[in-house]
């Protein structure tokens with residue numbers, strides 16, 4: 360790829376107040392980076408030592424390309440660092456979690472209360488026969504019990520696999536079956552925009568072809584009409600913990616034992632179960648929560664992500680709790696009952712650090728400045744963004760309207776696979792709108808050609824990571840071949856699958872995916888999954904989907920469908936197909952547009968050329984079409 364990009368934008372930058380860096384945990388970025396480069400193992404050793412280990416590790420890392428082990432022979436439990444440590448020390452009565460429901464009801468947990476609830480649920484799971492290494496699927500709305508269930512699994516060494524509550528039955532089934540989950544924890548309903556959306560029937564359908572499931576734990580939220588519990592297999596969440604003790608010793612985990620599996624869309628075939636471990640993931644999320652977000656004792660930290668995604672795992676739950684932070688969680692959508700809910704919460708809770716997604720920022724931009732203008736946002740000191748490129752317009756709006764031109768903006772680039780932040784502009788460094796930044800201390804990030812050679816500023820290339828890092832994925836569950844692919848696509852590098860370009864200051868701008876993934880409103884959707892959902896409908900012979908740029912969502916999904924003989928295009932059929940995708944994969948994977956077509960562009964080997972469809976859709980030159988079968 361030798362395209363030239365316009366990097367004039369890079370000349371525009373914002374220089375933040377130097378006190379941000381002076382007062383930060385990390386201090387000077389350049390200095391910290393140089394220290395890391397001088398001796399990477401010593402750098403990570405210093406950080407890991409800030410955490411509690413039941414038995415110290417004997418070595419920081421073992422790198423056997425492409426396999427890494429971190430903190431070898433170390434024994435720990437991430438919940439000890441997230442809970443016991445704070446309860447034993449000075450944070451016993453500090454607020455750990457503030458939760459706000461849609462109807463403004465609130466629940467607040469101190470560290471002691473959260474600790475006790477986690478131990479009760481841990482004991483409840485033990486009672487159901489869950490032991491170290493068993494997989495537990497968590498399919499829940501954004502309620503405290505979702506976080507408590509994750510921590511309860513970690514407490515006893517069970518491997519959680521959280522599935523985002525917006526997924527449909529087929530998506531859920533493939534994730535439960537893929538991980539062979541023994542127990543599923545779910546809820547009767549999720550509340551959204553004033554309505555209750557039933558979840559339990561989705562579970563019932565999803566476990567039909569999942570023989571590994573022995574129990575379904577149901578959190579019953581609907582008071583007036585409680586759902587029925589089918590005793591053969593189901594148990595009420597609070598019945599499970601009615602008579603159990605609120606003490607449960609942490610399971611002693613090896614640093615390399617799996618902590619969780621989290622499924623992410625792949626460019627082909629089934630979703631990939633990304634495997635993270637107890638030691639390295641703990642160190643990576645602790646380090647970044649502390650040094651990227653600079654969370655301090657009195658901060659009120661709010662990451663708006665659903666714990667069902669990696670952002671929620673790392674930066675709602677494990678990172679901030681390992682630091683003893685006060686976190687905010689809400690089930691409410693950003694525009695209900697009005698587009699002021701988020702800003703009202705910032706004012707009411709005195710939020711100091713806010714971490715959200717470009718798609719939300721762009722939605723707020725459209726709704727107008729009067730909404731944030733109604734509330735006092737002066738407590739905010741740091742703003743974060745994640746999930747997709749933060750375009751310069753959105754950056755400037757976020758900076759000016761929300762941050763009042765004083766808060767640094769952290770555009771954090773990372774992935775489910777990386778576990779922790781990898782690229783951003785550290786506090787106090789000059790910010791270039793549109794550019795995420797550079798590798799954080801501990802990370803060697805670069806823009807390279809297909810041979811792994813650095814490309815000069817202004818030339819597009821592949822984003823790649825050159826050295827292993829503690830919270831890197833260790834494998835793809837039951838599919839190590841796919842793990843190796845990350846490391847054998849570009850020689851010597853971890854290939855992330857994104858295209859990027861650097862400016863003269865070495866800052867990296869992420870341009871988008873290079874493979875068949877579509878990032879819709881910050882959610883990674885695999886073209887393969889949507890296509891196979893469409894093809895599973897009786898009227899569809901073939902389908903291809905592409906991402907189409909959208910002002911608010913970043914991308915929308917557009918589908919091209921070839922019908923089977925005997926079926927004719929109609930609006931009714933279109934709606935039927937949309938409904939079909941909604942039921943199988945969930946609303947997030949629904950196409951916004953469907954075109955019925957007679958043929959699809961294919962290579963001679965029969966692969967659909969989505970690139971050609973996309974170019975045509977956008978009125979662009981399709982580039983090299985030498986492999987196209989005319």
Ligand code: WT7
Pocket residue numbers: 623669670744745746747748749770771772773774775776795855856857869871872878881882883
């Ligand atoms: C992909 C990873 C990491 C949490 C959310 C998504 C895109 C993520 C940024 C950013 C530009 C970004 C990339 C990446 N992405 N953050 N700051 N700027 N693009 O996790 O579902 O694993 O998706 O999201 O394409 O590869 P994920």
